Amino acid sequence: MLDFVEFLAQKYAQPQQTPQKWILGLNQGKIWVSDDFNDPLPDEFWLEKNEI
Known part of the structure; x- marks a missing residue:
C-alpha cells in the first residue's frame, strides 16, 4: 500500500516553479x-428601476 501511495505522490507532484519577477x-x-x-x-446605479 505504501508503494502505491508513494507512486501516486510522485505521479501527481507539481513541479516547483520559480516565481516570475515583476518588470515595471x-x-x-x-x-x-x-x-x-x-x-x-x-x-440610479444602486436603485432598481421598475419598468412595466
Missing part, C-alpha cells in the same frame, strides 16, 4: 483609468 513599465500605456474612478456612483 512592461505594459505601460496598455490600460487607462478614468479620472472619476473613485467618485461615488449615482443613485
Whole structure:
C-alpha cells in the first residue's frame, strides 16, 4: 500500500516553479483609468428601476 501511495505522490507532484519577477513599465500605456474612478456612483446605479 505504501508503494502505491508513494507512486501516486510522485505521479501527481507539481513541479516547483520559480516565481516570475515583476518588470515595471512592461505594459505601460496598455490600460487607462478614468479620472472619476473613485467618485461615488449615482443613485440610479444602486436603485432598481421598475419598468412595466
